[in-house]
Amino acid sequence: RTSKHPDTLVVATTYDAKTLDPYMTNDVASSNAMRQIYETLVAIDAEGNVVPSLAEKIDRVDGKTYRFTLKKGVTFHNGETLTADDALYSLKRAYERGASVRHILGVIDPAGFKKIDDLTFEVKTKEAMSSFLAALTHFGGGVILNQKAVEAAGDDYGFKPVGTGPYKLASWKKGDRMELERFEAYHGTKPEFPKMVLRVIPEASNRTIELESGDVDISFEVSSLDVSRVKANKNLELLTLVDTATTYMGFNCSKAPYDNEKLRQALTLAINIPGSVKAVFRGNAFPAYGPIAPNVKYSNNDLQPSKTDIKKAKKLLAEAGYPNGLTTTLWTNSKKVRVDMATIIQAQLKKIGVTVKIQVLEWGAYLQGLKDNKHELFIVGWTCQTPDPDMAVFPTFHSSQIGGNNFAAFGDAEVDALLDKARITPDGAERKALYFDIQDKLREKAPWVFLANKKIAYGMQNYLEGFTPSPYGFHALYEVKMKK
Amino acid sequence: MQTKKNSLWGQVFGRLKKNRMAMMGLFILFALLLTALFANVIAPFPFDEQDLFATLEGPSSAHWFGTDEFGRDIFSRIIYGSRISLQVGFVAVGFSVMAGGFIGAVAGYYGGRTDNILMRLMDILLSIPQLLLAISVAASLGPGLLNLMLAVGIAAIPQYARLVRASVLSIRDQEFVEAAVSVGSSDLRIICRHILPNCMAPIIVQATLGVAFAILIAAGLSFIGLGLEPPTPEWGAMLSGGREFIRDYPYMTVFPGLAIMITILGLNFLGDGLRDALDPKLKN
Amino acid sequence: MSDTPLLSIRDLSVRYSTDNGAVKAISDFHLSIDKGETLGLVGETGAGKTTMALSVMQLIADPPGRITGGEILFEGQDLTKTSEADMRKIRGGKIAMIFQDPMTSLNPIIPVDEQVAEMIALHNKVSKEEALKRALAMLETVGIQPDRAGEYPHQFSGGMKQRVIIAIALACNPALLIADEPTTALDVTIQAQVLELMKALKKKFDTAMIMITHDLGIVAETCDRVAIMYAGRIVEEATTELLYADPSHPYTQGLFASIPNVEEERESLAVIPGLPPDPTDMPKGCPFHPRCDKAMPRCSTETPQPVVREDGHMVACFLEGGDA
Amino acid sequence: MLGYILRRCAMLIPVILGVVFIVFVMMYVTPGDPARMVLGEQAPQEDVDNLRAEMGLDDPFLFQFGRYVYKAVVHGDIGRSYITKRPVWDELMTAFPITLKLSALAMGIALLVGIPCGIVTAVKQYSIFDNIVTLFALIGISMPVFWLGLLLILLFTVKLAWLPPSGFDSLAAMIMPAVTLGLQSVAIITRMTRSSMLEVVRQDYIRTARSKGQKESVVIRKHALPNALVPVVTIAGIQFGILLGGAVLTEIIFSIPGLGRLMVSSIEMRDYPMVQGGVLFIALAFCLVNLGVDLLYAWLDPRIKSQYT
Amino acid sequence: MSAPFIQVNNLKKYFDTKKGPLHAVDDVTFDINKGETLGLVGESGCGKSTTGRAVIRLLEPSSGEVLFNGSDILPLPKKEMKAMRAKMQMVFQDPYSSLNPRLSVSEIISEPLDVKGLGSSADRTQRVRELMDIVGLGSRLANAYPHELDGGRRQRVGIARALALNPEFLVLDEPVSALDVCIQAQVLNLLDTLQKEMGLTYLFISHDLSVVHHVSDRIAVMYLGRIVEMADYKTIFNAPVHAYTKALLSAITIPKPNLDRERIILEGDVPSPINPPPGCRFAGRCYYEKIGACTSETPALNEVSPGHFVACHLAEQVMADQMQGEAKAV
Numbered sequence A: 001r002t003s004k005h006p007d008t009l010v011v012a013t014t015y016d017a018k019t020l021d022p023y024m025t026n027d028v029a030s031s032n033a034m035r036q037i038y039e040t041l042v043a044i045d046a047e048g049n050v051v052p053s054l055a056e057k058i059d060r061v062d063g064k065t066y067r068f069t070l071k072k073g074v075t076f077h078n079g080e081t082l083t084a085d086d087a088l089y090s091l092k093r094a095y096e097r098g099a100s101v102r103h104i105l106g107v108i109d110p111a112g113f114k115k116i117d118d119l120t121f122e123v124k125t126k127e128a129m130s131s132f133l134a135a136l137t138h139f140g141g142g143v144i145l146n147q148k149a150v151e152a153a154g155d156d157y158g159f160k161p162v163g164t165g166p167y168k169l170a171s172w173k174k175g176d177r178m179e180l181e182r183f184e185a186y187h188g189t190k191p192e193f194p195k196m197v198l199r200v201i202p203e204a205s206n207r208t209i210e211l212e213s214g215d216v217d218i219s220f221e222v223s224s225l226d227v228s229r230v231k232a233n234k235n236l237e238l239l240t241l242v243d244t245a246t247t248y249m250g251f252n253c254s255k256a257p258y259d260n261e262k263l264r265q266a267l268t269l270a271i272n273i274p275g276s277v278k279a280v281f282r283g284n285a286f287p288a289y290g291p292i293a294p295n296v297k298y299s300n301n302d303l304q305p306s307k308t309d310i311k312k313a314k315k316l317l318a319e320a321g322y323p324n325g326l327t328t329t330l331w332t333n334s335k336k337v338r339v340d341m342a343t344i345i346q347a348q349l350k351k352i353g354v355t356v357k358i359q360v361l362e363w364g365a366y367l368q369g370l371k372d373n374k375h376e377l378f379i380v381g382w383t384c385q386t387p388d389p390d391m392a393v394f395p396t397f398h399s400s401q402i403g404g405n406n407f408a409a410f411g412d413a414e415v416d417a418l419l420d421k422a423r424i425t426p427d428g429a430e431r432k433a434l435y436f437d438i439q440d441k442l443r444e445k446a447p448w449v450f451l452a453n454k455k456i457a458y459g460m461q462n463y464l465e466g467f468t469p470s471p472y473g474f475h476a477l478y479e480v481k482m483k484k
Numbered sequence B: 001m002q003t004k005k006n007s008l009w010g011q012v013f014g015r016l017k018k019n020r021m022a023m024m025g026l027f028i029l030f031a032l033l034l035t036a037l038f039a040n041v042i043a044p045f046p047f048d049e050q051d052l053f054a055t056l057e058g059p060s061s062a063h064w065f066g067t068d069e070f071g072r073d074i075f076s077r078i079i080y081g082s083r084i085s086l087q088v089g090f091v092a093v094g095f096s097v098m099a100g101g102f103i104g105a106v107a108g109y110y111g112g113r114t115d116n117i118l119m120r121l122m123d124i125l126l127s128i129p130q131l132l133l134a135i136s137v138a139a140s141l142g143p144g145l146l147n148l149m150l151a152v153g154i155a156a157i158p159q160y161a162r163l164v165r166a167s168v169l170s171i172r173d174q175e176f177v178e179a180a181v182s183v184g185s186s187d188l189r190i191i192c193r194h195i196l197p198n199c200m201a202p203i204i205v206q207a208t209l210g211v212a213f214a215i216l217i218a219a220g221l222s223f224i225g226l227g228l229e230p231p232t233p234e235w236g237a238m239l240s241g242g243r244e245f246i247r248d249y250p251y252m253t254v255f256p257g258l259a260i261m262i263t264i265l266g267l268n269f270l271g272d273g274l275r276d277a278l279d280p281k282l283k284n
Numbered sequence C: 001m002s003d004t005p006l007l008s009i010r011d012l013s014v015r016y017s018t019d020n021g022a023v024k025a026i027s028d029f030h031l032s033i034d035k036g037e038t039l040g041l042v043g044e045t046g047a048g049k050t051t052m053a054l055s056v057m058q059l060i061a062d063p064p065g066r067i068t069g070g071e072i073l074f075e076g077q078d079l080t081k082t083s084e085a086d087m088r089k090i091r092g093g094k095i096a097m098i099f100q101d102p103m104t105s106l107n108p109i110i111p112v113d114e115q116v117a118e119m120i121a122l123h124n125k126v127s128k129e130e131a132l133k134r135a136l137a138m139l140e141t142v143g144i145q146p147d148r149a150g151e152y153p154h155q156f157s158g159g160m161k162q163r164v165i166i167a168i169a170l171a172c173n174p175a176l177l178i179a180d181e182p183t184t185a186l187d188v189t190i191q192a193q194v195l196e197l198m199k200a201l202k203k204k205f206d207t208a209m210i211m212i213t214h215d216l217g218i219v220a221e222t223c224d225r226v227a228i229m230y231a232g233r234i235v236e237e238a239t240t241e242l243l244y245a246d247p248s249h250p251y252t253q254g255l256f257a258s259i260p261n262v263e264e265e266r267e268s269l270a271v272i273p274g275l276p277p278d279p280t281d282m283p284k285g286c287p288f289h290p291r292c293d294k295a296m297p298r299c300s301t302e303t304p305q306p307v308v309r310e311d312g313h314m315v316a317c318f319l320e321g322g323d324a
Numbered sequence D: 001m002l003g004y005i006l007r008r009c010a011m012l013i014p015v016i017l018g019v020v021f022i023v024f025v026m027m028y029v030t031p032g033d034p035a036r037m038v039l040g041e042q043a044p045q046e047d048v049d050n051l052r053a054e055m056g057l058d059d060p061f062l063f064q065f066g067r068y069v070y071k072a073v074v075h076g077d078i079g080r081s082y083i084t085k086r087p088v089w090d091e092l093m094t095a096f097p098i099t100l101k102l103s104a105l106a107m108g109i110a111l112l113v114g115i116p117c118g119i120v121t122a123v124k125q126y127s128i129f130d131n132i133v134t135l136f137a138l139i140g141i142s143m144p145v146f147w148l149g150l151l152l153i154l155l156f157t158v159k160l161a162w163l164p165p166s167g168f169d170s171l172a173a174m175i176m177p178a179v180t181l182g183l184q185s186v187a188i189i190t191r192m193t194r195s196s197m198l199e200v201v202r203q204d205y206i207r208t209a210r211s212k213g214q215k216e217s218v219v220i221r222k223h224a225l226p227n228a229l230v231p232v233v234t235i236a237g238i239q240f241g242i243l244l245g246g247a248v249l250t251e252i253i254f255s256i257p258g259l260g261r262l263m264v265s266s267i268e269m270r271d272y273p274m275v276q277g278g279v280l281f282i283a284l285a286f287c288l289v290n291l292g293v294d295l296l297y298a299w300l301d302p303r304i305k306s307q308y309t
Numbered sequence E: 001m002s003a004p005f006i007q008v009n010n011l012k013k014y015f016d017t018k019k020g021p022l023h024a025v026d027d028v029t030f031d032i033n034k035g036e037t038l039g040l041v042g043e044s045g046c047g048k049s050t051t052g053r054a055v056i057r058l059l060e061p062s063s064g065e066v067l068f069n070g071s072d073i074l075p076l077p078k079k080e081m082k083a084m085r086a087k088m089q090m091v092f093q094d095p096y097s098s099l100n101p102r103l104s105v106s107e108i109i110s111e112p113l114d115v116k117g118l119g120s121s122a123d124r125t126q127r128v129r130e131l132m133d134i135v136g137l138g139s140r141l142a143n144a145y146p147h148e149l150d151g152g153r154r155q156r157v158g159i160a161r162a163l164a165l166n167p168e169f170l171v172l173d174e175p176v177s178a179l180d181v182c183i184q185a186q187v188l189n190l191l192d193t194l195q196k197e198m199g200l201t202y203l204f205i206s207h208d209l210s211v212v213h214h215v216s217d218r219i220a221v222m223y224l225g226r227i228v229e230m231a232d233y234k235t236i237f238n239a240p241v242h243a244y245t246k247a248l249l250s251a252i253t254i255p256k257p258n259l260d261r262e263r264i265i266l267e268g269d270v271p272s273p274i275n276p277p278p279g280c281r282f283a284g285r286c287y288y289e290k291i292g293a294c295t296s297e298t299p300a301l302n303e304v305s306p307g308h309f310v311a312c313h314l315a316e317q318v319m320a321d322q323m324q325g326e327a328k329a330v
């Protein structure tokens, strides 16, 4: 089969981008669009290593100071040439105005920025952070903008993006499609397709139908039920990967009854994780074994999902002071997999005498409830947005983050110390050991029941090649080519 | 005096009895009621019994309507679901009919400024998205079946209010209303005893269809924290739950859809019959 | 009298099937009317007057109503056996009807001239404009000025509406006009206007007319002949003078006695005791016998047959003629 | 007539103000922090709190309300979306025309199918046809939108390849969503027309028309139908108003970026200015539809028309 | 003679309509003695019902006085008025629409008792039975519903309801106009009996002159919101003065063939009560020879002979002509 629209790459996505101002949002759909338009100073390669991008050369002057040298002759979509001023302006703006992404680049210290020459500049961080360069790869955080364009567009910048990337924005019908057009003065390898269309098709089965009919070249998030259909279709190719998110059931460790470690362990042991994951995801997820998803650096791949042991669970339950079980509430939001997971957990906990009431909450109310510390058990997911394990475990388990993303309100001096240390230890064996240690500790103290690491499936026409899905959800679609 | 009480209803029923469709409707509703009452006797399986080794099976002799993604027996869930769905449908519609009916009656009866204010309030209510309304109800009153029904009910109030207002306007000027005033009846008494019972025909048409909408809307709301905790079976929720399976396992949605349809069918047959039986113009 | 009457109804029976059983609205009904004659048909509510008129028009709603027997000969043609298509030509064209209630008998959303023109266009091969022109002329004949002809019924008073209905009925110069209580819904002064108008028009077009009413005063004023109806039958029939001079059926006598008369001294009105019979459960024998103060034993078993006196005065009562 | 229209338009003001106020109250009591939704669940609480203050969400309730009304009335400014930062007006003007087109089409289909069905079912009350149409109407109501939507797509796109599966630019693309959306209204309009026609055919003036020797079909079309339409128009108006509020499921299934999806996502994201603006639009549309309905009444029924002067 | 039982002075009722105030009742004055029947006749829409309603305050009059037994009831606060209601009741025109189709006969009759909360429920049942007896309804009908009754019985139910609280004054708003002649006779007889037995006072509204003639002691003729002539019934019938009264009388149909009476056919229609024409309201249809005042001055209701009131500028002239005519005839 050949393409119905040879000049255009049509990609079906689930959501539309919110804005194309990188510092104003932090959502996957926007990042995915921005990845086609913008570039960052540094990027991640397929193995998850940080590599140069707009910056040709990166030197770590000292623990807190980095010196970047920009590529020469990089032009923006508006014809301006990339300079150190643009880069510094961008990072400063991210820190000052980019409330959505500030937590990613949070350690930056704009006071310490220094322009060396037109292409060279220094950036300082407040403390020595080993995850800093990884953070700069984030498409919400590390994108370099053109100062002039931003200032000219003012509040409307989100709709008049100017980047250095391979495509520039041609038109955008909100909620429907974004049309991109090849940037002919692109400094890198020019993409093959003169045009790219990012279409919004919320309904999963329709994405598949349009893929089958050839109206769409690549479809994101093929539903677990359509996976076999796409696989069986000889015109199509299925690509899967495991994303960096972990779905978990958290305990509110800050108050009774789940401030009781034994109780948490008991409940963990009562749940048949592999069985549940199989039932809920139908083969499109792996049982999770720890807080760091398998494709994030320093994830301990030797770990196994926790084993079900009803007898031991009951014993622990009795030891925790609940020989006759207890009644508890489990929160989830309306995502079907989470509700399904909750339903199965409910059935399983019944076996050790724990009666679970499920409450499905609307997302905004859910977050508010977590913030107000009204929760007991809750199911949610955490995505490691940058290729550094610090992002996976620090915001979620450090006691300083209680009231923030540490929804389990877990505070443990030992774990705190390890987390603090690991984030400043330079990459290497020592850091790896620290993170292995952290993973063990968290499994033992059981603030979470680690449930699943989702596989994400992408469907593609088999006349295409060169699409490498990224576990972070923003993909280098400009690399896609026609098969020769 | 002879005891011939309720002879109006007796007569209405007499007329209904001669209407075959209405009797069929009545029979269907009665059967549904029995199903709901004796769900635990009829259903072959408990509604929440999971069998992870027998998920998504098509209809068979063991599972008449097949099984869902957790291996639960769909037939049993539909049987049990009748309890909740009928409750949701009837209570929500009952609530909106009563509230809407009352508002419409007051607006129509007093007319003038009262009418204007109440009807503008109804316009306001109509413009508020159901989702926002539901979230607010959930937020201020908490989750649960009752509040769910309330949220569904509130949203439908304006429709009934308008309908009743229109009927009241035509009844308000009848002399029996004036007669009631002349003997000193209070306004409330007049509205409740003299006016409302006389404008039931259009409400019946609307309400019989309204039950279907209530069930379907309630299903949508159970996913924003207003509804019923899983695994409580409910037709509308089963319908929406089967959505992603529809291409491969259509029976997951066909059966709850049929259940809703049969209910509505029964209601409409009965409603049509009732409407005709109550219509004074059709009386001898 | 000419040889064949314009309309002659023989042995007509009409039934309505209702939840409470069959209603014999009309049974063994005989009536005939000559060209140009005016016949008054008098009877209390539910006697079957409207049903009779609708039978002639073949407009009885079926269900629930049905003509179960007899024939209706109009110009020699049996209307009960006439096809619907032919009937449509007769309706309006040859037989026209004025309905009981002028307030509800006009379509509220069509201008009145169009409602008259519709009738004209249906029975004459004329253009729309021509039909409208003739409609205006017709309306003028009944006293509605052309400048108001384009208005809607709600803008008219009751008397004007009734005049429009009369205009519709007379638009195609029918041979027979059936007027079903044309003035009961009107005010007395308006009633006088309308009656006057009808009399004039009748003379002008030489139309035969059946005037249905329960007002004996109107009959006295307008009709050549009267038929008194009780429970679906004619119980007495004669020329107006004869009948008013000598009401012979006990029901007719009761009817006359219960009218308050302004010309006589006031006294308590004589009333016919009881109520009209339940139409689903007619008494055996003479339907009037349960209310009749002169009832005899045979009245409750046999139905009295009409007896015609020499002067043409017909009475259906056992007290009449040789049987008394 | 003009005076009447003007008076009706003046009535918009209290309604709109009321809507804005009530929505303000509702959003006030609804849990969920707009600042949190803007920043995403991963942002630290401190940043969220700062943003809240910056957005003025910590101000007293009435002050916020007053500020909104002031800006809207004095500057005609109904704000920018918290999420996309685009002016609310622009966002609505993208979504609303699409919804308008879709609803109008759906309503057209509903009337085109519903009224004739209603007429025939009334004229042939209790006939086989009556029962069959009733059955279909009820199936229409109980059939979930996504079912019908998918069936249509599978048939007309996948099998027959006649229609595109999504989109809203061409009439062809709009057919399936409009049918899906209209089906529910078809049922209601059929039932209403039937009920109303049954009432009208018993009226005296229908008998008058028959007594003129008029054909039955003309009697129904010319004399009965226009009289029966008033309540149908009422219901159609309410339905149309509801459709204008957006039809989320249909929009999702056919990938249509209409008002329904916009509103739902705005509510979910606690994008207050968007919700406010959207509800304002819907209320306005509602009132205009109501006005339209009333004018239609006048057109249909001269008695009503005479009350408007 | 003591003061009249009911005294209505300068009663006005204007309705607000979009086109302006509608003068439904415009400056009406009359009185009724105890035990007397005043007949009120006139064309449809001339304000008869409005007058009847305003007199017992079912409608709030725009201005004027209604003295009941000497005291004005119009300023009474709502509560006291409710108590007052018991003494004055109304029987309505249409027996079909004046009874709630969903209540049984006994429920309808006991409604006033229930509202007043009089006695125990057994007392009320007893009273209902009594009332049904009085109006001649068989007790087997207690649980019947209005649609099962014929018009005459329905009207009896309406009368029983009006009598429930032992009123002294009844407004009868066209109580027989919807009834058949035979049944009309039954109801008229009943009303007559009741009046004699209970000493009731009636305001009897009708457009049927023969009925009014039959029941009334005195008759008031209304035209477009005003009383144009008022006198005892014999005077009205034998020596009418107002042109309208004469037209009304001539329109009566008399069940005698070949009477060949001269009919007065009025030309034109009743003018709109909104912005009624200046001067005499009947002027537009009047067949008397008009004078200037007819179209400029509103004629007052003057007593032309004892107890005979006429509102016509030409009254004296007409009276004189009539005297002459009579004299000639003699």
Ligand SMILES: Nc1ncnc2c1ncn2[C@@H]1O[C@H](COP(=O)(O)OP(=O)(O)OP(=O)(O)O)[C@@H](O)[C@H]1O
Residues within 6 Å of the ligand: B284, C016, C017, C018, C023, C024, C025, C043, C044, C045, C046, C047, C048, C049, C050, C051, C052, C061, C064, C065, C100, C279
């Ligand atoms: N559509 C119908 N269905 C059932 N019964 C009917 C129907 N129409 C008339 N009847 C019955 O037939 C009988 C005669 O009715 P019809 O209308 O002919 O009387 P009428 O003499 O015209 O009375 P009125 O003076 O009230 O007009 C009555 O008993 C009536 O109840």
Ligand SMILES: Nc1ncnc2c1ncn2[C@@H]1O[C@H](COP(=O)(O)OP(=O)(O)OP(=O)(O)O)[C@@H](O)[C@H]1O
Residues within 6 Å of the ligand: E015, E016, E017, E022, E023, E024, E042, E043, E044, E045, E046, E047, E048, E049, E050, E051, E207, E273
């Ligand atoms: N509630 C009202 N609002 C406005 N106008 C009214 C109202 N009630 C009556 N009218 C008008 O007041 C005038 C007098 O009405 P009323 O009912 O008193 O007349 P009536 O003499 O009783 O007539 P009918 O014989 O038709 O009963 C009429 O023009 C009528 O249209």
Ligand SMILES: [Mg+2]
Residues within 6 Å of the ligand: C049, C050, C051, C100, C180
């Ligand atoms: Mg009749």
Ligand SMILES: [Mg+2]
Residues within 6 Å of the ligand: E048, E049, E050, E093, E173
């Ligand atoms: Mg009146």
